[in-house]
Amino acid sequence: MEDWFDRASVGVLQSPINRRERIEGRVGMPRERAVTALTIPNITGDIMTPKNPFLSVDQKIVGDVFTSSEVMNNLIILCDEFGSRFGGTEGERQAAEFIEAKLEEYGLKNVHREMVEYVGWTRGEAKLEIISPIEKTIPCISLPHSPPTNLEGAIIDMGDGAPADFDRQAEEIKGKILMTTSAVNPKGEQRWIHRGEKYGRSVLAGARGFIFVNHYPAYGPATGGVGHGGEGLIPGISVGREDGAFIQRLIKRAGEVRIRLTTTDRCQPMTSWNIIGDLPGELNPGEVVMLGCHYDGHDISQGAEDPASGAVAVMEAARVLAKYAPELPYTVRFALWGIEEIGLLGSKAYVEAHADELSEIRFYLNMDSAGAKGNKRDIVLNEWPELEPIFERWRDEMGLEFAVGQSVHAHSDHFPFFMAGVPTGGLQSAERSMEGRGYGHTRYDTVDKVDLASLREAAALAARVALRVASAENWPAVQREGEEVLELLDSPEYREERAFRNRLDAFYERARQGQ
Numbered sequence: 173m174e175d176w177f178d179r180a181s182v183g184v185l186q187s188p189i190n191r192r193e194r195i196e197g198r199v200g201m202p203r204e205r206a207v208t209a210l211t212i213p214n215i216t217g218d219i220m221t222p223k224n225p226f227l228s229v230d231q232k233i234v235g236d237v238f239t240s241s242e243v244m245n246n247l248i249i250l251c252d253e254f255g256s257r258f259g260g261t262e263g264e265r266q267a268a269e270f271i272e273a274k275l276e277e278y279g280l281k282n283v284h285r286e287m288v289e290y291v292g293w294t295r296g297e298a299k300l301e302i303i304s305p306i307e308k309t310i311p312c313i314s315l316p317h318s319p320p321t322n323l324e325g326a327i328i329d330m331g332d333g334a335p336a337d338f339d340r341q342a343e344e345i346k347g348k349i350l351m352t353t354s355a356v357n358p359k360g361e362q363r364w365i366h367r368g369e370k371y372g373r374s375v376l377a378g379a380r381g382f383i384f385v386n387h388y389p390a391y392g393p394a395t396g397g398v399g400h401g402g403e404g405l406i407p408g409i410s411v412g413r414e415d416g417a418f419i420q421r422l423i424k425r426a427g428e429v430r431i432r433l434t435t436t437d438r439c440q441p442m443t444s445w446n447i448i449g450d451l452p453g454e455l456n457p458g459e460v461v462m463l464g465c466h467y468d469g470h471d472i473s474q475g476a477e478d479p480a481s482g483a484v485a486v487m488e489a490a491r492v493l494a495k496y497a498p499e500l501p502y503t504v505r506f507a508l509w510g511i512e513e514i515g516l517l518g519s520k521a522y523v524e525a526h527a528d529e530l531s532e533i534r535f536y537l538n539m540d541s542a543g544a545k546g547n548k549r550d551i552v553l554n555e556w557p558e559l560e561p562i563f564e565r566w567r568d569e570m571g572l573e574f575a576v577g578q579s580v581h582a583h584s585d586h587f588p589f590f591m592a593g594v595p596t597g598g599l600q601s602a603e604r605s606m607e608g609r610g611y612g613h614t615r616y617d618t619v620d621k622v623d624l625a626s627l628r629e630a631a632a633l634a635a636r637v638a639l640r641v642a643s644a645e646n647w648p649a650v651q652r653e654g655e656e657v658l659e660l661l662d663s664p665e666y667r668e669e670r671a672f673r674n675r676l677d678a679f680y681e682r683a684r685q686g687q
């Protein structure tokens with residue numbers, strides 16, 4: 173590893189003109205430098221910062237990003253011109269074309285769109301009518317991949333939807349329309365209990381419908397996919413907190429509340445696109461570091477923070493790396509994923525289509541929502557302890573203060589790579605807030621929430637990380653075999669969610685075979 177650090181410290185980037193000289197130069201570098209770089213504070217109280225072998229190019233990257241408004245301009249175009257960019261919309265297609273044109277303009281090579289065929293979803297009218305003990309219509313929206321329905325039944329209020337309660341109350345849930353909030357830590361759960369898990373546990377328990385109540389006041393209903401890579405098995409709708417609270421009070425007073433649910437959404441085959449572009453490596457183009465973020469938002473929203481603040485940071489990193497570090501030893505690949513919001517469908521398709529090239533990926537850095545103001549610009553490694561000291565050293569040499577965390581969740585585009593054994597991580601807060609999404613996944617995730625400084629921080633950090641991964645002579649992370657991935661997910665932190673997913677996968681498989 174020392175060897176790796178030292179060799180990376182060559183002036184790989186100082187003179188983009190003479191490639192051979194740089195590559196030869198790399199071999200002859202003295203090693204002591206890297207070692208002395210990590211020095212303990214001296215007695216006068218000064219802190220010795222590790223020497224930064226990439227200082228010159230770092231200065232160019234940071235200087236350019238922090239004096240250009242390109243990243244915000246791109247955000248405004250993605251959100252204000254193309255709208256939600258939700259799968260199947262005209263704005264999605266326009267966004268894909270725009271991103272492709274931008275990556276070309278920035279000078280990336282092999283820029284192309286990869287088509288993804290999938291089961292898409294189109295929103296229809298949704299109606300929630302209380303039919304007993306009173307008659308009242310409650311405003312609601314369908315959740316993506318909800319099937320059309322015309323259903324009557326009694327509501328069961330499961331509060332915040334703690335996993336254990338679904339098992340405990342399985343008998344009562346059967347045949348009911350289950351109502352639960354969007355709170356992510358029911359009963360003080362340490363694990364983020366995702367909407368998909370609450371819906372999935374409702375399906376497993378035999379509920380006939382699902383009502384998702386926003387736990388934030390004044391944001392209206394929150395959306396989010398409920399399918400399983402396609403149409404969900406029971407209808408799912410969403411209501412605002414105030415309407416959910418009304419129904420809860422009515423249940424308390426009346427004992428039973430019956431409703432009629434009418435939805436008219438449609439699932440049908442659709443096409444989306446991943447947009448890919450490269451800075452090909454000079455030494456070995458086959459070895460790759462990837463930066464990626466999805467560009468689709470939810471149809472009710474501009475999706476400005478989630479995901480666009482991350483998507484434009486990936487694009488900005490592409491712009492400055494192409495400009496100041498176009499000839500790194502290894503390839504930097506930029507990926508803008510389609511249709512993440514309804515099941516990570518774009519990145520899953522990429523991982524399947526490129527299965528035989530995955531062993532060449534050194535690292536995939538996920539940038540979902542990376543430029544959101546409320547997020548920190550930390551690095552979270554998806555359980556890769558061997559990479560932790562490297563990222564910490566890079567942080568110090570870069571003169572930054574981010575945290576390096578270790579954890580993994582299943583709800584963004586790193587996950588298909590993670591499952592395939594690829595070393596992955598995310599540019600996100602190391603301490604995951606257990607608050608929830610706030611205005612995320614509502615119609616209020618708009619451009620005005622995003623600030624330029626956060627976009628710039630995300631873009632500059634991503635570029636500087638990619639620069640380092642793509643320059644490292646040796647890369648210490650060894651990809652995991654399938655067995656090792658499953659073993660990791662069988663550890664106490666991940667076991668409960670994994671077991672649930674396995675049950676749900678099996679349930680869907682049986683249900684879809686029977687269809």
Ligand SMILES: [Zn+2]
Nearest residue numbers: 478479540541
């Ligand atoms: Zn996202």
